Amino acid sequence: xxxxxxxxxxxxxxxxxxxxxxxxxxxxxxxxxxxxxxxxxxxxxxxxxxxxxxxxxxxxxxxxxxxxxxxxxxxxxxxxxxxxxxxxxxxxxxxxxxxxxxxxxxxxxxxxxxxxxxxxxxxxxxxxxxxxxxxxxxxxxxxxxxxxxxxxxxxxxxxxxxxxxxxxxxxxxxxxxxxxxxxxxxxxxxxxxxxxxxxxxxxxxxxxxxxxxxxxxxxxxxxxxxxxxxxxxxxxxx
Numbered sequence: 001x002x003x004x005x006x007x008x009x010x011x012x013x014x015x016x017x018x019x020x021x022x023x024x025x026x027x028x029x030x031x032x033x034x035x036x037x038x039x040x041x042x043x044x045x046x047x048x049x050x051x052x053x054x055x056x057x058x059x060x061x062x063x064x065x066x067x068x069x070x071x072x073x074x075x076x077x078x079x080x081x082x083x084x085x086x087x088x089x090x091x092x093x094x095x096x097x098x099x100x101x102x103x104x105x106x107x108x109x110x111x112x113x114x115x116x117x118x119x120x121x122x123x124x125x126x127x128x129x130x131x132x133x134x135x136x137x138x139x140x141x142x143x144x145x146x147x148x149x150x151x152x153x154x155x156x157x158x159x160x161x162x163x164x165x166x167x168x169x170x171x172x173x174x175x176x177x178x179x180x181x182x183x184x185x186x187x188x189x190x191x192x193x194x195x196x197x198x199x200x201x202x203x204x205x206x207x208x209x210x211x212x213x214x215x216x217x218x219x220x221x222x223x224x225x226x227x228x229x230x231x232x233x234x235x236x237x238x
Contacts, residue, residue: 026118026200027098035073035123036193039146039180040066056140064143068129069188074122083126087189091124094162094190098122105160105194109169112158118200120157121149121193125185146182147193153177155199162190170194 038050043063051064070082074095077088097103098119107114125145151157158170173193174182181193 027095027122030119030122031074031095031099033073033075033121035071035076036121036147036149038066038069038071039148041146050145052144054142054144055138061141064127064129068127069145070126070128072124072126077124082128083124087124087126090162091122091190095122098192103167105192106167106169107194110158110171112170116197117158117194118197119192120195120200122190124190125188127188142184142186144182144184146176146180148179149181149193150179151175151181151195152199155195157181158194159183160192160194161185161187162192163187167192 040048040050043049047063048065049063050066050069052060053062053064055061070080072080072083072088072091074091077083077091080088083091094103098105104114105117105119107117149157153175155175157173157175159173160167160170162168176182183191185191
């Protein structure tokens with residue numbers, strides 16, 4: 001019994017030590033996550049695509065296939081042979097700055113409380129196909145991408161893009177209610193998805209999930225407490 005209790009206490013201490021003290025520390029877990037998957041759809045021509053290109057008036061002017069866009073997570077930046085060197089270096093720079101706290105997302109520009117937000121995903125989006133760059137040249141041209149995040153339908157997901165050495169203002173993306181989120185991009189660059197801290201653990205699977213870690217810690221503590229009661233009771237009977 002003593003040996004079992006010692007093991008449970010050790011496990012509980014490990015879980016508690018792994019629990020982030022602040023929301024910003026959740027960024028560290030991003031280094032172990034896969035990138036969110038792009039959702040394919042069928043275009044008017046019957047072909048499969050992942051991106052819809054629109055002009056400044058919202059008119060569709062083209063589509064982009066999965067072979068033209070590479071999404072790279074921080075965890076894969078040194079293993080991928082698709083992401084350009086400059087993009088890989090920038091993603092690592094941004095990740096390091098967010099992790100050590102020297103860089104923050106501009107939550108205030110979106111009227112959000114930074115203390116109540118947490119970065120859920122950080123990755124790079126790079127356009128690979130050289131035959132379509134003219135589509136993005138005119139001002140106001142955007143590309144619409146849908147990511148499979150596995151989030152609950154009531155979770156507000158915010159997106160920010162990093163360009164010209166700064167984060168753009170966070171805007172609300174569209175939660176489609178089926179676990180996917182649609183975002184509109186003006187540039188291909190590092191991207192961050194942020195969600196309310198209270199939503200972590202309520203939908204999808206996020207490595208380093210603070211809510212799940214807390215749940216495990218609570219269960220472990222209850223188990224240790226229960227075993228302690230049994231030990232005391234047994235000693236009294238003896």
